[in-house]
Amino acid sequence: MQQWKVRSKHFEYDVVIGRGAWRALRRFPLGNYSSLFVLTEAGLWKRWGRCFQRETGLGRLQPVFVPAGEGSKTLPMVELLASQLLKSGADRQSLLLLFGGGVIGDLGGFLASTYMRGIDCVQVPTTVVAQVDSAVGGKTAVNTRTMKNLIGTFHPARLVVADPLVLASLSPRAFRSGMYEVVKHAILVGGSFFRKLEQTGDWLRTGDLDALEPILARAVAVKVDVVNRDEREEQLRHVLNLGHTFGHALEEATHYRRFLHGEAVGWGLLAVARLGRCLNVLSTAEEERIARLVRKVGPLPPIGDLDSARIADLLPQDKKSVRGQIHWVIPERVGKVRIVTGVPLSTAAAAFRDLQRSSSQSHSSA
Amino acid sequence: MQQWKVRSKHFEYDVVIGRGAWRALRRFPLGNYSSLFVLTEAGLWKRWGRCFQRETGLGRLQPVFVPAGEGSKTLPMVELLASQLLKSGADRQSLLLLFGGGVIGDLGGFLASTYMRGIDCVQVPTTVVAQVDSAVGGKTAVNTRTMKNLIGTFHPARLVVADPLVLASLSPRAFRSGMYEVVKHAILVGGSFFRKLEQTGDWLRTGDLDALEPILARAVAVKVDVVNRDEREEQLRHVLNLGHTFGHALEEATHYRRFLHGEAVGWGLLAVARLGRCLNVLSTAEEERIARLVRKVGPLPPIGDLDSARIADLLPQDKKSVRGQIHWVIPERVGKVRIVTGVPLSTAAAAFRDLQRSSSQSHSSA
Numbered sequence: 215m216q217q218w219k220v221r222s223k224h225f226e227y228d229v230v231i232g233r234g235a236w237r238a239l240r241r242f243p244l245g246n247y248s249s250l251f252v253l254t255e256a257g258l259w260k261r262w263g264r265c266f267q268r269e270t271g272l273g274r275l276q277p278v279f280v281p282a283g284e285g286s287k288t289l290p291m292v293e294l295l296a297s298q299l300l301k302s303g304a305d306r307q308s309l310l311l312l313f314g315g316g317v318i319g320d321l322g323g324f325l326a327s328t329y330m331r332g333i334d335c336v337q338v339p340t341t342v343v344a345q346v347d348s349a350v351g352g353k354t355a356v357n358t359r360t361m362k363n364l365i366g367t368f369h370p371a372r373l374v375v376a377d378p379l380v381l382a383s384l385s386p387r388a389f390r391s392g393m394y395e396v397v398k399h400a401i402l403v404g405g406s407f408f409r410k411l412e413q414t415g416d417w418l419r420t421g422d423l424d425a426l427e428p429i430l431a432r433a434v435a436v437k438v439d440v441v442n443r444d445e446r447e448e449q450l451r452h453v454l455n456l457g458h459t460f461g462h463a464l465e466e467a468t469h470y471r472r473f474l475h476g477e478a479v480g481w482g483l484l485a486v487a488r489l490g491r492c493l494n495v496l497s498t499a500e501e502e503r504i505a506r507l508v509r510k511v512g513p514l515p516p517i518g519d520l521d522s523a524r525i526a527d528l529l530p531q532d533k534k535s536v537r538g539q540i541h542w543v544i545p546e547r548v549g550k551v552r553i554v555t556g557v558p559l560s561t562a563a564a565a566f567r568d569l570q571r572s573s574s575q576s577h578s579s580a
Numbered sequence: 581m582q583q584w585k586v587r588s589k590h591f592e593y594d595v596v597i598g599r600g601a602w603r604a605l606r607r608f609p610l611g612n613y614s615s616l617f618v619l620t621e622a623g624l625w626k627r628w629g630r631c632f633q634r635e636t637g638l639g640r641l642q643p644v645f646v647p648a649g650e651g652s653k654t655l656p657m658v659e660l661l662a663s664q665l666l667k668s669g670a671d672r673q674s675l676l677l678l679f680g681g682g683v684i685g686d687l688g689g690f691l692a693s694t695y696m697r698g699i700d701c702v703q704v705p706t707t708v709v710a711q712v713d714s715a716v717g718g719k720t721a722v723n724t725r726t727m728k729n730l731i732g733t734f735h736p737a738r739l740v741v742a743d744p745l746v747l748a749s750l751s752p753r754a755f756r757s758g759m760y761e762v763v764k765h766a767i768l769v770g771g772s773f774f775r776k777l778e779q780t781g782d783w784l785r786t787g788d789l790d791a792l793e794p795i796l797a798r799a800v801a802v803k804v805d806v807v808n809r810d811e812r813e814e815q816l817r818h819v820l821n822l823g824h825t826f827g828h829a830l831e832e833a834t835h836y837r838r839f840l841h842g843e844a845v846g847w848g849l850l851a852v853a854r855l856g857r858c859l860n861v862l863s864t865a866e867e868e869r870i871a872r873l874v875r876k877v878g879p880l881p882p883i884g885d886l887d888s889a890r891i892a893d894l895l896p897q898d899k900k901s902v903r904g905q906i907h908w909v910i911p912e913r914v915g916k917v918r919i920v921t922g923v924p925l926s927t928a929a930a931a932f933r934d935l936q937r938s939s940s941q942s943h944s945s946a
Contacts, residue, residue, distance in 0.1 A: 223589070223590070224589070248902055248903045289655040289656070289658065289659050290655070290656075292655065292731065293655050293724050293725075293731070296724055296726075296730055296731055297724055297725065297726040297727075297730075300726050300727055300730060301726070303904070305902050305903065305904075306902060307902045307903065327733065328690075328694075328731045328732060328733055329730070329731065330730065330732075331719065331720075331721070331732045331733055331734060332733065332734070353697065354697075355697070358659050358662055358663055359659075359663065360662075360663040360666050360667070361663075361666055364662055364663075364666060364695070364696065365658065365659070365662055365694045365695065366694060366696070366697040367693065367694055367697055367698065367733065368697060368698070536614055536671050536672055536673045537614045537671065537673065538669070538671075
């Protein structure tokens, strides 16, 4: 079990990851709160709720259920949940525990940040992406019909407790999807973390907690470090967007149906590495090293049929764009990225086409 | 023209009030922003937009219109407006000017605080309540079906510019409604401000800017002072809730149809003064002094038909309640209030019934 401190603008909070992490709630000042609510999905809570309550000693939790899936990350759902909280007696001194993956964390964080102008929350992430990335740093969001995560806030949790035990609930595909985000963090820091992922294969199996735990801990440490240096994403935090500019466009182009988020990021990592090579920012050898690790995670849904011009059109819609400029995060080598602006969309489209070609070749030759 | 500095957690901002206040935008660092949008109501903008653009020198404003009225303060409207902003090219570096009354300020502030996780806004309040109260301090909100202002954030404007010239657009009733909030501030600070209001009648006419301007400036100074001492309302800011506990219940009981917000606060001030007397917190003489000033603003919609038990039932729904406890703000005398908990609802109901009785008597004997 490992623990880090995250400095937010208003307060510090702990991120605890590893077997037994939930027990950290026993040291949390729960007595400061008038009532405790847990936002979760019914199936997930049915499987893990009793275990969570036993480890934390929390008996008086009131569960509030959200239907599983990205479709719940909407403002109408926020209104519904706020009304349920109100009816159940939640006031400004209530605490909201967010027990789930990215949807619960994003939606619940937004709910907590806006219910009666803000109540405290604790993140209890239950997916790989949530544990190593989204539960840390305070970003919350809901989708609109026009854009994913268009509406959101910064509202850090008062505590993040991530126990990899719950990852056993994930389908192999959902587990791998999260691993692309782990790989993203490894590309950002490079060094021994990247080498460790290159050398071991055990982390690909959800069941092997002994192998997995230190990898997740290392991955979340990358996030903690970046957030501690730049909570509001004005500069440094932007590097976490590696692979996401192409990734978002792929998700948009396929109406969020073909790819899990991490899978789109996986393709996004491959595409931006290819773009880096096209721009002479990244060497062929380093691109191959990155691509090998991404590919090692497992098979990705196909991209061969997608129109590269359409993908390019969707790129500037990224929220990180300012004055229509895309701020690309491009690897220079494993362990180092560079922010690049002014890349012609046609160059990005060409890099994507090139990736499509080489992917279908490697596929047909496999 | 007067100017105050408000210290927020992250930055300081100016509140400028008086004739010519809009010109303060000429000194504002507009060059930091990628694009400028103004959220407003079509009728209001038609009447004042050109004047505003002339005084501020802002030509490149993109207006975004909101239907007038409290009915616009909803999450579906936030989603619609966010999509319009996105379509018009608003990004994280855009600035949103909020040109209107409480609805525009609350709704637009919430929109600004959540659009792409927060963009800057400038408040240009155009009603009395907005100028002396709601535009300062950063509270934003939207209503849900279950509670007014249930969902909101703290998102202070980067600048507040209030020119009383626009108050000429207000109906006499809307103008008076705002004046109850001015009276509330006068009760809080007492002294020369309260005496000035007791002695003069000119401030009741919207047209008399010379008399009105110093009164509005004095009223907003009360708000600035309280916010500077307690931005997050944890303690001191709560005193601004004077008259609002009864006021909200009156609005709820009449489904927000009978009273303008300020009128409900007017009755709320009378009711809480009566409650103060019932609790032996306030003397009869001081209650009469407060009541005289409230009554001086003008006629209020009737309350004689309302069921005091129903009003009492609605009191604990106030957002300021914690663990079901109402934190009453009760005047001890003009210029001093006290927070009181543990008041039986039956006592509050009795005070309200007593007010109903004496109001109908004074009405029938008039």
